[in-house]
Amino acid sequence: MNADAIVHQQPSFLLRGESFLLWEIGQRRVIDHWMDHLFRSNASMTLWLESEDETLAAYVNETFPLCKRATVKAGLPATVEEACTFINSAGAIQLQRGTEPVSYLPTGQPVTKTWFAMVTRWLAELQKFGTQLPELETQVAPGVIIGHHCRISKDTVLHAPCWIGNGCTISGAVIGPNTAIGEECILSPGTEVSSSYVLSQSYVPPNIRLDGVIFTQKEVFDHNTGLPAIMSMSYP
Numbered sequence: 551m552n553a554d555a556i557v558h559q560q561p562s563f564l565l566r567g568e569s570f571l572l573w574e575i576g577q578r579r580v581i582d583h584w585m586d587h588l589f590r591s592n593a594s595m596t597l598w599l600e601s602e603d604e605t606l607a608a609y610v611n612e613t614f615p616l617c618k619r620a621t622v623k624a625g626l627p628a629t630v631e632e633a634c635t636f637i638n639s640a641g642a643i644q645l646q647r648g649t650e651p652v653s654y655l656p657t658g659q660p661v662t663k664t665w666f667a668m669v670t671r672w673l674a675e676l677q678k679f680g681t682q683l684p685e686l687e688t689q690v691a692p693g694v695i696i697g698h699h700c701r702i703s704k705d706t707v708l709h710a711p712c713w714i715g716n717g718c719t720i721s722g723a724v725i726g727p728n729t730a731i732g733e734e735c736i737l738s739p740g741t742e743v744s745s746s747y748v749l750s751q752s753y754v755p756p757n758i759r760l761d762g763v764i765f766t767q768k769e770v771f772d773h774n775t776g777l778p779a780i781m782s783m784s785y786p
Contacts, residue, residue, distance in 0.1 A: 553593045553635040554627050556600070556651045563661040563776065566749070566766060569606060570661045571654075574732060574750060575672055576713060577686055577697075580665065581610065583672070585618050587643045588635065594619030595635065598627055598651065627651060641667025660776030662764060669747055670728055673711040686716070694726075697733065715750060747773070757783050 563570055571581045588595050597610065599622065607622040614620045635645045636652035639659055646652075655664055677693030687697045693710025696702070701719045708714075709726030715733035722739035725731065729743050732750030737743070740757035748754060748765045763779045764771045772779040 552631045553588055553591075553595045553633045553645055554598060554630055554651050555595060555635045555654055556598045556626065557606075557654050565764075565769075565771075569603065570665060571606060572609060573665055575669055576730065577683065577715065577733075579609075580668065581606075582613070583668070584635070584637075584643055585614055585620055588645070589618050591645055593633070593635075593645065595621075596627070597622045599624050600626070637664055637668065639664070639667070641665075641669070641671045660774070662771055662773040662776040666747065666764070666773040669730055673713060673728055673730065676713060677711040687713075709744075759783065 557571060565573065571579070573580050575583055585595065597606070597620070599606070602624055610620050610622050630649070630651060633645055633647045634649055634651045635643065636654045638644050639656040641664060655661055676695055680689050681687050681695050687695050689695050691708070691710060693712070694708045695713045697714060697716035697718070699717045700714060702714070703721045705722045706720050707724045709724070712726035712729045714720070714725070714731045715735070717734040718731055718737070720731070720737040723737045723741040723743065725743050728745045729747070731737065731743070731748045732752065734751045735748050735754070737748070737754045738756040741754050742759045744761050746760045746763045746765060748760070752765055752767050754760070754765065759782045762772060762774060764773050770779045770781055771777065
């Protein structure tokens with residue numbers, strides 16, 4: 551079975567120079583999870599780009615083995631052989647037979663909201679089924695997953711579901727629920743993070759409260775609107 555996806559029907563949202571499909575979810579990227587879904591469905595996939603995207607094309611060509619059968623093409627498909635794939639408004643990957651190609655972003659929904667919906671679904675699956683990568687991360691409590699080489703103080707509080715990537719240093723913080731901390735992050739004492747994603751290699755200063763945001767070293771976005779967010783102070 552073949553699955554086609556058009557991925558540039560709306561203006562690209564760039565973060566740290568990366569398009570939406572390359573954003574991280576856990577140890578991997580959005581497109582990795584998409585390809586895993588299709589691989590389990592025994593489907594190949596063609597990503598149709600309305601314009602050339604060398605970064606995305608290189609990532610697909612260099613990352614996925616031939617058995618996953620992923621290709622990138624420019625332009626629009628003339629016909630759809632069997633199916634198309636897209637991400638719905640709840641962040642679920644849909645595979646429909648015999649339909650026209652569907653934009654991977656729901657109409658009118660900010661890309662950040664779509665992306666965080668995928669993150670939330672991923673965290674719910676972790677809480678329900680546990681980690682599928684025990685060589686990379688450990689479940690210390692139901693729905694609480696911690697990567698290797700982390701330093702987390704005893705006074706840090708972790709609420710499920712939450713995921714903490716490899717190499718993080720966290721001191722006296724409150725993490726979760728519905729929170730992911732990317733790899734090699736530093737969270738200072740007094741930090742409170744809920745319903746948020748802290749991207750890899752970020753530093754969060756002391757006494758900062760993050761709720762409903764995507765945090766990077768240079769920018770903070772409200773994931774529901776895609777607009778810049780204002781951080782608030784968290785006092786002990």
